[in-house]
Amino acid sequence: MNAPNKSGWKPAMEAAEDGLHNGPQTVTGNRALMLEEPLIFEIGKAEVTGVDLPKIDPAVPTRLAGLHRDDAIGLVGLTEPETVRHYTRLSRQNYGIDLGFFPLGSCTMKHNPRLNEKMARLPGFADIHPLAPQNSVQGALQVIDELATWLKTLTGMPAVAMSPKAGAHGELCGILAIRAAHTAAGNPREVVLVPESAHGTNPATAAFAGYRVEDIPATPEGRVNVAELKARLGPDVAAVMITNPNTCGLFEKDFREIADAVHEAGGYVYCDGANFNAIVGRVRPGDLGVDAMHINLHKTFSTPHGGGGPGSGPVVFSEALAPYAPLPFVKQDDAGEYYLVEEEHREERGPTFGRMTAFHGQMGMFTRALTYMLSHGADGLKQVAEDAVLNANYILRSLEDLLHAPFADSGPCMHEALFGDKDFGGDLSTLDLAKALIDEGYHPMTVYFPLVVHGAMLVEPTETESKASIDQFIEAFRSVAQRALDGDQSMKQAPYYAPRRRLDETAAARKPKLAWSEPEE
Numbered sequence: 001m002n003a004p005n006k007s008g009w010k011p012a013m014e015a016a017e018d019g020l021h022n023g024p025q026t027v028t029g030n031r032a033l034m035l036e037e038p039l040i041f042e043i044g045k046a047e048v049t050g051v052d053l054p055k056i057d058p059a060v061p062t063r064l065a066g067l068h069r070d071d072a073i074g075l076v077g078l079t080e081p082e083t084v085r086h087y088t089r090l091s092r093q094n095y096g097i098d099l100g101f102f103p104l105g106s107c108t109m110k111h112n113p114r115l116n117e118k119m120a121r122l123p124g125f126a127d128i129h130p131l132a133p134q135n136s137v138q139g140a141l142q143v144i145d146e147l148a149t150w151l152k153t154l155t156g157m158p159a160v161a162m163s164p165k166a167g168a169h170g171e172l173c174g175i176l177a178i179r180a181a182h183t184a185a186g187n188p189r190e191v192v193l194v195p196e197s198a199h200g201t202n203p204a205t206a207a208f209a210g211y212r213v214e215d216i217p218a219t220p221e222g223r224v225n226v227a228e229l230k231a232r233l234g235p236d237v238a239a240v241m242i243t244n245p246n247t248c249g250l251f252e253k254d255f256r257e258i259a260d261a262v263h264e265a266g267g268y269v270y271c272d273g274a275n276f277n278a279i280v281g282r283v284r285p286g287d288l289g290v291d292a293m294h295i296n297l298h299k300t301f302s303t304p305h306g307g308g309g310p311g312s313g314p315v316v317f318s319e320a321l322a323p324y325a326p327l328p329f330v331k332q333d334d335a336g337e338y339y340l341v342e343e344e345h346r347e348e349r350g351p352t353f354g355r356m357t358a359f360h361g362q363m364g365m366f367t368r369a370l371t372y373m374l375s376h377g378a379d380g381l382k383q384v385a386e387d388a389v390l391n392a393n394y395i396l397r398s399l400e401d402l403l404h405a406p407f408a409d410s411g412p413c414m415h416e417a418l419f420g421d422k423d424f425g426g427d428l429s430t431l432d433l434a435k436a437l438i439d440e441g442y443h444p445m446t447v448y449f450p451l452v453v454h455g456a457m458l459v460e461p462t463e464t465e466s467k468a469s470i471d472q473f474i475e476a477f478r479s480v481a482q483r484a485l486d487g488d489q490s491m492k493q494a495p496y497y498a499p500r501r502r503l504d505e506t507a508a509a510r511k512p513k514l515a516w517s518e519p520e521e
Contacts, residue, residue, distance in 0.1 A: 034499070037089040041516045044076030050083065093499040095443045101465055101473050105416040105446040105458025106199070106247055108277050108299035115375060116302060116368035125367045130359040134339050140363055141338035145330045147370045151295060151314055154381070155273075156286030159322035161315045161329065163361045167274055170294025170313030171205040171241075173356050177292060177317065177324040178239045178268045179209060180353035184324075187266070189238035195224045196452050197246035199272050211238060218452055222248035222407040222418075226258060233265035243272035244288075245279065245414035247450040248407050249392065249458070259289025268292065268321065276300045277462070278389055278415035281382030291318040301369035312365035323350035328360055387463035388415050391470060395459055398474045403481050406453050415462070421455025425487020430455035433484045435502065438495035440476035 029036030062068055078086070096102070102109035120126065128137050148160045164170040175192070182188050192206035195216040203213040216229045224242060240262050244252040252258070259269045271285055271293040277300040285293050297312040298305040317325050327349060328340040340360060341348050376384065389412070396417035400408045404422035407413070421430045434444035434457075446458040459477075461470055483491055495501065 035089050040086055041076055043082055043086060044078040046074055046076050049077035050079045100441060101469050102443050103445040103459045105460040108460060108462055109305060110302055110462040111464040112302050112304055116371045119371040120364045120367045125363055138338055141330050143370055144366055145338060147366050150373050151316055154280060155316045156284030157316035158319050159317040159325055161325045163326060163356045164313040164315055165357060166311035167294055167296045167313045168201045168205060170315045171201060172209060173315045173326055174270050174292030174294060175205055175209045176353045177321045180324040181321055182238055184351055189236055191237045193232060193237060193240040195242055197248050198241055198243040199247060199274060202241040202272055221410040222250050223252055226254050229258060230261050233261060237265060237267045239268040239270050241270040245275045249413040249416040249418050250407060250410055251414050255288045274299055275415055278385055280385050282385050291321050297365050297369045302372045303365045303368040310362045310365060312362045324353050327352050327355045384463050391461040391465060392417050394470060395461055399477060402478055416458055416460035418453060419457040420453045424484045426489060428484045428487060428491055430457055432491040433480050435494040436480040436491045439497045442476060
């Protein structure tokens with residue numbers, strides 16, 4: 001077996017021990033192009049650098065007001081080839097949409113067209129500064145305004161806030177507008193209703209905004225229990241937060257009835273628009289009675305996803321909530337000049353609840369999203385939704401004979417197909433199937449969510465995958481699913497071929513080691 005390196009990691013390819021590979025062990029831990037890569041601290045040395053830097057005389061006064069560092073920073077020095085090789089090798093151990101099908105459900109990991117990237121890197125967009133005079137960034141403001149127009153048109157809503165930085169940030173924006181509207185009416189209310197089929201951020205957002213959250217159960221068909229929701233409505237209910245299409249991959253067909261009941265009770269309807277990709281160009285949320293809805297530009301309009309940012313989650317508002325939308329927003333004066341409505345424009349800003357962030361938004365995200373819209377056009381965006389739904393239903397019907405599909409009889413799914421771990425053999429679980437899927441060359445689908453399905457497996461192909469790509473995934477998925485149903489205990493040790501084997505993910509999340517120290521001999 002390969003010896004561990006200084007950090008204590010062992011190469012994943014333990015061929016002789018596992019008996020899965022033919023061939024000799026290697027001294028390096030490398031296996032041809034599957035390269036073992038140690039930590040950067042194990043490659044370089046802290047006492048050297050890869051560049052020549054001038055000596056600093058500590059006696060010379062600086063502008064740091066005594067805040068300069070007086071001890072070693074501890075970072076290692078690498079040559080340029082070592083640096084490039086290190087990060088290139090690490091990139092080979094990661095999975096991304098450029099490598100293959102990324103079936104994460106509820107996340108919409110769609111391809112980011114390179115045209116979008118080219119447009120976002122134009123100097124006029126990439127190099128502007130948030131404090132630049134507004135008369136010097138008229139093109140950027142026009143892009144924001146045009147994107148806002150598209151979002152309002154596609155949703156059938158009269159107003160939009162472009163400044164929220166992500167989906168959950170957008171949720172908070174919508175809920176704060178709802179709170180501001182109730183406060184202005186002299187009835188702040190205190191309860192937000194959240195169905196079981198909603199995204200997990202919905203109750204968290206409502207609680208963060210100071211509301212008491214109450215659950216609304218789902219029906220056996222996986223949709224909102226309308227009777228239960230209506231029974232709970234009252235003068236203390238500020239809003240209901242509904243994800244549509246929901247996390248079971250189903251369209252809430254009674255949404256209009258729900259919205260009418262909430263409005264009659266004096267509440268507002270917040271729609272989680274994270275799954276807008278399934279209905280864009282086909283359904284306008286404004287026609288369903290939505291008062292506020294965030295739109296994840298990365299899920300619907302192909303801006304980059306994940307990595308901690310940058311993100312963008314614009315929020316569209318109904319006529320009732322539009323006056324309470326946050327600052328700033330773009331307007332055009334009589335001379336055709338664009339400007340940002342800020343706090344000082346009191347006659348234009350209305351009873352807004354304030355602002356969500358210091359600056360307006362993420363210019364790169366706006367540019368990418370508008371590029372995507374203009375390159376597709378209205379008919380193309382409609383086809384996006386149709387193809388995404390077609391692909392998801394193809395996966396659902398291709399696997400429902402083998403895997404438990406709890407809502408297969410509830411009608412066609414929308415953007416994602418949902419399965420459970422019923423009838424798995426032995427003590428095998430959804431986690432074991434997911435790990436075995438890694439050996440087949442795929443990032444696992446979303447697992448154990450939504451919570452309404454035991455051992456949930458949520459698969460979202462999006463519209464960017466071809467039939468050939470989906471067929472290959474289905475073949476791999478059926479293979480590992482059959483092994484799970486047969487109780488194949490070798491799956492408990494999967495993945496076998498990944499750069500790292502099973503990690504203690506709970507300990508890594510709860511007790512992360514964020515600093516490296518020289519291991520003891």
